[in-house]
Amino acid sequence: xxxxxxKTIVVTRFDPxxxxxxxxxxxxxPVEPDWKILDALNYIKDxxxxxxxxxxxxxxxxxxxxxxxxxxxxxxxxxxxVTGYGDVIExxxxxNFPVIRDLVTEMEGFMERxxxxxxxxxxxxxxxxxxxPTRQSPAELDDYRQFSMCINCMLCxxxxxxxxxxxxxxxxxxxxxxxxxxxxTRDQGQGERNEIFRDDGGIFSCxxxxxCSRVCPKHVDPAGAIQQAKLRxxxxxxxxxxxxxxxxxx
Amino acid sequence: MRRMLLVLEPVIxxxxxxxxxxxxxxxxxxxxxxxxxxxxGIAPAATSYDHVYALASHPLGRLVLxxxxxxxxxxxxxxxxxxxxxxxGLRSDGLVxxxxxxxxxxxxxxxxxAVARL
Amino acid sequence: xxxxxxxxxxxKSARPGPTRTAPPRPPDGFPGARASxxxxxxxxxxxxxxxxxxxxxxxxxxxxSLLVLRAVWALGNGEAAWSRVQASLQNPIYxxxxxxxFVWLSWFVLRLFRLFPATQPRRIGPLRRPPDAxxxxxxxxxxxxxxxxxxxxxxxxxx
Numbered sequence: 087x088x089x090x091x092x093k094t095i096v097v098t099r100f101d102p103x104x105x106x107x108x109x110x111x112x113x114x115x116p117v118e119p120d121w122k123i124l125d126a127l128n129y130i131k132d133x134x135x136x137x138x139x140x141x142x143x144x145x146x147x148x149x150x151x152x153x154x155x156x157x158x159x160x161x162x163x164x165x166x167x168v169t170g171y172g173d174v175i176e177x178x179x180x181x182n183f184p185v186i187r188d189l190v191t192e193m194e195g196f197m198e199r200x201x202x203x204x205x206x207x208x209x210x211x212x213x214x215x216x217x218x219p220t221r222q223s224p225a226e227l228d229d230y231r232q233f234s235m236c237i238n239c240m241l242c243x244x245x246x247x248x249x250x251x252x253x254x255x256x257x258x259x260x261x262x263x264x265x266x267x268x269x270x271t272r273d274q275g276q277g278e279r280n281e282i283f284r285d286d287g288g289i290f291s292c293x294x295x296x297x298c299s300r301v302c303p304k305h306v307d308p309a310g311a312i313q314q315a316k317l318r319x320x321x322x323x324x325x326x327x328x329x330x331x332x333x334x335x336x
Numbered sequence: 337m338r339r340m341l342l343v344l345e346p347v348i349x350x351x352x353x354x355x356x357x358x359x360x361x362x363x364x365x366x367x368x369x370x371x372x373x374x375x376x377g378i379a380p381a382a383t384s385y386d387h388v389y390a391l392a393s394h395p396l397g398r399l400v401l402x403x404x405x406x407x408x409x410x411x412x413x414x415x416x417x418x419x420x421x422x423x424x425g426l427r428s429d430g431l432v433x434x435x436x437x438x439x440x441x442x443x444x445x446x447x448x449x450a451v452a453r454l
Numbered sequence: 455x456x457x458x459x460x461x462x463x464x465x466k467s468a469r470p471g472p473t474r475t476a477p478p479r480p481p482d483g484f485p486g487a488r489a490s491x492x493x494x495x496x497x498x499x500x501x502x503x504x505x506x507x508x509x510x511x512x513x514x515x516x517x518x519s520l521l522v523l524r525a526v527w528a529l530g531n532g533e534a535a536w537s538r539v540q541a542s543l544q545n546p547i548y549x550x551x552x553x554x555x556f557v558w559l560s561w562f563v564l565r566l567f568r569l570f571p572a573t574q575p576r577r578i579g580p581l582r583r584p585p586d587a588x589x590x591x592x593x594x595x596x597x598x599x600x601x602x603x604x605x606x607x608x609x610x611x612x613x
Contacts, residue, residue, distance in 0.1 A: 096491055102474040110491055158482030158496025174492040181482060183465045184475035192475055194467035229576055243465065245498060247422050247505075250480050253463045286338075290345040293418040295505045296569065297481070297498060310572030317573070320346045359515045360563025361597060364556050365604035367518055370525065371552020373609060375543045381610025383540045385533045391607065392529055405523045408515040415512025422506065426461070439516070443523060450526045 090116045093168060095126050097138065098178040099188050108185060110176075111135075123163040123177060124152055127189075140189040147303055150239030153180050154189055160241035160301045180244040196240055199256045203264030203282060208275025226271045233266035233311050235304045242298035242308050254287025258298035258308035261289055265311040268318065280322045289315050337430030341437070348414060348437065355411025362404040389454070398451040405447035409440040504565070511562035514555045560597075567593040 095115050100108040113134055115126045124142050131138045140163075142152040147165040154163050155178040157171065168175070183191035213220065242258035243249050249257050256264075264283065268276045283289045292312045299309040341348070374382035381387045391397045413436035420432045464478040480487045483498020485506065490496075528535040542548065570593060571586040583589070606612040 100476050102476075108476050155482060157492065157494035158487075158490055159498060160481075176490055176492045176494060178479070178482075181480060182478045184478055186471060186473060186475055192465070192467065192471060194469055194471065195465035198467055198469075225577065245481050245483075247481060247484055247502065250464055250478075250484065251421055251424055251461065252426055253461050253466055257465075284342075284345065286342055290349055293422065293505075293509070294569070295502065297483070297501060297505075299572070300498075300501060307572055313573035314575055316349055318575075320350050323346045355515065356563075356566055359519065360559060360566055361600050362604065363515065363518045363522075364559045364563070364597075365601045365608065366522060367552045367556040367559065368601075369605050369608040371518075371521070371543065372549055372556065373605075375540070375549055379609035382608050384610075385529070385536045387610055388525075388536075388608075389529050392526060401522065401526055405519045405526070408519040412512035412515030412517075412519070415509045415515065419506065419509040419512065422509065424461075443516075443520060446527070447523055450523060450530060453530045454526070 090118055092173075093117050093126070093171070094174045095130065096174060096176045097127070097130070097189070098185075099138070100179075100185055101137075101187060108179075117168045119169060121168045123154075123156055123161065123166045123168060123175065126168060126175070127163065127177065138189075139187045148237055150237035153239045153241050153244065154178065155181050155244060160244035162239060162241070162303045165303060180240060182244050182246065182249045183240070191240075193240070196238070196243065196257070196259070199260040200238070200263065203256065203260050203267075204275060204279060205260075205263040205267060207267065207270065207273050208278060209272075210274045220272050222271055229271075230266045230269035233262045233269070233306055233308075236263055236266075236306050236308075237304055239303065241301045241303065245297035245301045247295050247297070248291055248293055252287060252291050255291045256283075256287055256289070258292075258312065259306075261292070261315060262306055262308035262311035265315040265318075268315070276318075276322065277326065280319045283315060283319050284323065289319060292316075337434050339430075341430065341433045344437075348410065351407065351410035351440075352414035353411075355407040355409065355414075357407075358403050359408030359411050362400070363408060366404065392451075393454040398454060402447050402451045405450070406440075406444035409443040410437070413437050413440040507558075508562060508565055511558055514558050514562070518552075518555050518559070560601075563597055564594055567597070 092114055095113045096110050097113065098108050099105070099111045113130050115129055117126055124145065127138065127140050128142070131140070140152070140154070142164060143149040144151070145164045147162050152163045153160060155161070156163065156166055157176050160180060163177070177189065179185045179189045179191045183193070183195070186192050236259050238259060240259065246258055248255050261283070264279050267273045268279055289312050294309060294313060296309045299307045302308060369379055369382050373379040392401055417429070417433045417436045421429060425432060462477045481498060481502070482490065483496045483502045485499075485502065525539055528539040567590055571583065571589045574583050576583050603612070
């Protein structure tokens with residue numbers, strides 16, 4: 087049976103009140119064989135250095151709080167076993183995000199991008215209650231279901247070269263979620279969302295590196311969503327050229 | 337310039353997608369036969385004016401050649417513009433994009449003339 | 455061209471928080487990113503190299519199609535012009551270039567086909583998207599078939 091092992095965790099530290107720039111600090115941690123990276127970080131905070139700051143919550147890969155770069159790869163630290171690594175493990179804040187402190191990144195930029203795509207059912211005309219429930223077949227649900235699985239962990243943003251180079255880019259998760267609503271039969275906001283998608287930093291900034299889909303812990307496949315969205319957008323754009331604009335939500 | 341490119345983006349993307357497909361399907365064979373086998377003497381017919389002219393001047397041949405020249409130009413232009421962006425070239429994106437697509441446009445127009453005059 | 459570095463305003467928000475933030479770092483897999491303190495090579499590095507090579511395929515797409523254009527233009531100018539083009543293609547640099555283009559573009563299109571299924575909708579009306587293996591296999595087989603057919607036609611073995 088595997089025993090406790092000592093691993094060196096190299097953690098990026100940054101205190102805006104004290105540090106000019108982020109630095110690295112090494113901790114010797116006695117890891118249990120069933121530990122995840124998050125367990126090691128919690129050990130550091132609880133037993134070694136209470137000044138360490140990191141986000142976490144559910145410990146079961148559904149809340150999306152604990153995303154970090156581990157040995158250069160964006161991971162959910164609550165899901166990532168320590169046994170997958172050697173004696174030295176490097177834990178850094180998610181790439182591509184400004185860092186507030188230690189392993190805690192500034193999420194506000196993501197929230198703004200998410201809001202831009204209007205990730206909710208948009209109706210041109212609300213149905214009357216008397217019309218009864220809106221029915222959706224299993225096949226219609228299946229169309230968008232995969233893209234609805236996003237937990238907003240932002241690992242995809244940390245992996246994306248376009249996020250790194252183009253500050254206005256909506257990013258993988260926001261586009262995948264916008265596309266999820268475009269595919270929903272209850273939604274009538276495709277025209278409005280497609281205009282946002284065509285804007286600066288929209289879907290056509292994506293160059294299909296596919297890194298987002300590779301690192302996504304929920305197999306949302308945002309890269310697939312974005313490429314599908316491009317084709318739908320072009321079709322919408324062409325038909326929009328010949329169609330008269332209607333007032334309100336199209 | 338970047339604003340102009342933004343407006344044209346859906347069309348450019350469509351041409352780029354078609355260009356990748358058509359270019360990827362047709363150009364490897366061309367490169368192998370016309371660029372390697374022919375010049376090395378392995379496929380002498382590929383260097384023969386009469387043989388190639390007969391193929392090219394056929395209506396189907398003209399169409400295939402037009403597609404094989406014009407579409408990959410857009411595919412390549414879009415790729416190169418994005419490689420430039422990948423290496424941090426956002427500030428000059430308007431200029432670089434216009435240059436890349438400009439070459440694609442000129443090449444496409446030249447292709448139309450080239451196959452028409454055969 | 456600079457090494458890949460995120461712009462200092464990557465993922466910047468319109469409403470900055472109350473404290474000073476450290477600037478964003480690039481994805482560790484991206485060429486030019488800082489070396490790991492522990493010597494780890496992130497899996498992203500190989501994938502992003504492949505992605506950049508794919509993007510650079512654009513150079514071969516453009517240059518080969520421009521060479522096709524040159525050949526077709528010479529065809530229109532007559533046999534003498536065509537012979538001049540053929541003579542220039544004998545240059546070893548051109549031969550190596552075309553050989554490299556053949557390899558690079560073949561890899562390019564096969565990678566494109568491998569990524570293709572995810573870009574398609576799951577269904578169009580009652581028609582479901584075929585399984586990925588079927589799509590990729592079919593497209594790759596089409597590439598081999600078209601390449602062989604074209605090669606045969608151009609070299610005079612067919613048609």
